[in-house]
Amino acid sequence: MLTRYRKYLEFAALLLLAIGIVWWFGRGLDWHLVGSSIAASDWRLILMGGMVVLAGYVWRAVRWQAFLAPLAQARLRDIWIATTVGYGAVLLIGRMGEIVRPLVLPMRDPRVRPGASFVTIFIERLYDSITVLTLFAVSLMLFAPTNAASTELTRARQIGFGLVGVLFVMLALLIWFKARSSAVIGWVDHRFRPGSHLINRFKRGLLGLMEQMVTALRVLANWRELGVTIGWSILLWLSVAAGNLLVMRAFGLQLGLPHVLFVLGWSMIGSAVPTPGGGAGAFHAITAAALVLLGVPREQAAAVAIVLHLVDFAPAALFGFYYFLRGEIRPQQLRSLLSAGTADFDAEEKRKSATRNSLKVAAANK
DSSP states (O other), X not given: OTTTTHHHHHHHHHHHHHHHHHHHHHTTOOHHHHHHHHHTSOHHHHHHHHHHXXXXXXXXXXXXXXXXXXXXXXXXHHHHHHHHHHHHXXXXXXXXXXXXXXXXXXXXXXXXOHHHHHHHHHHHHHXXXXXXXXXXXXXXXXXXXXSTTHHHHHHHHHHXXXXXXXXXHHHHHHHHHXXXXXXXXXXXXXXXXXXXXXXXXXXXXXXXXXXXXXXXXXXXXXXXXXXXXXXXXXXXXXXXXXXXXXXXXXXXXXXXXXXXXXXXXXXXXXXXXXOHHHHTTHHHHHHHHHHHHXXXXXXXXXXXXXXXXXXXXXXXXXXXXXXXXXXXXXXXXXXXXXXXXXXXXXXXXXXXXXXXXXXXXXXXXX
């Protein structure tokens, strides 16, 4: 019974977490000043910022097509629809909505297998993290603490450099995995002996994921593909940074690009919290805190954080809701695809497992 309702319990827990963070974010704020700050902002610049961020979602779709190239040839229009519908789901239910995007694409384009779609999403998240934190690190080097919050800002810069270091260690491990993938997969295959149905299923899923990841990581070994995907990533996040800069200008903040990248780095960390509403609460609190460190008054920082959240998530979500309302995406199709994709994935992994066992027997007979 508990297993049956687990996803509802998880959503309820995350919703309560979001409510708690929103309460913590809003406590002590003078909401009259927050509202006045929003009302006094230049909505023309905010709309322009939203359009620039929307262009970033276009670059995201083009980049996803490049990630998929080693695995499948997908149509850009279908990738765009999957991207916008997926981010609409993220805005509604949080990071759990990430599962929608890799499910919608195979539904739109049968040439894309669910396994390939899911693996490329992992590669995309890796690229996003590396790109944003690299820009974040550059921003940390381009400006130094100059205001009364210099001690806190220095500490924030140190934490930021630490996060960048951890991420590049993870990248090094992935490159190592790509180079030693056969040995690593062989070790995992040997380590998990045949056992219960649950263990066998876990082993098949893990080995299948690792094999798909090896294929997807080809972009790290091919210099041309690596250059293309890095270029789209930089264009994507510079578009987001430019949109955020326009929003800050709309509130009269004369912050430069390094400061915007500094705030963007912390905003991404906040948006990674899997609460409904696209990291609602955590995004606002961390973004506002970063702005306060830069000398922005607390109420104005809260107002900017609220508008930035809408500008960063709403443009793509509006397109996603449009496609959903048009009937191009149906919930029952998503459910059936998930079931069919799981069965297909299991059958494929059983076939691969049988092939590996045959190779072992052939090697032993030699």
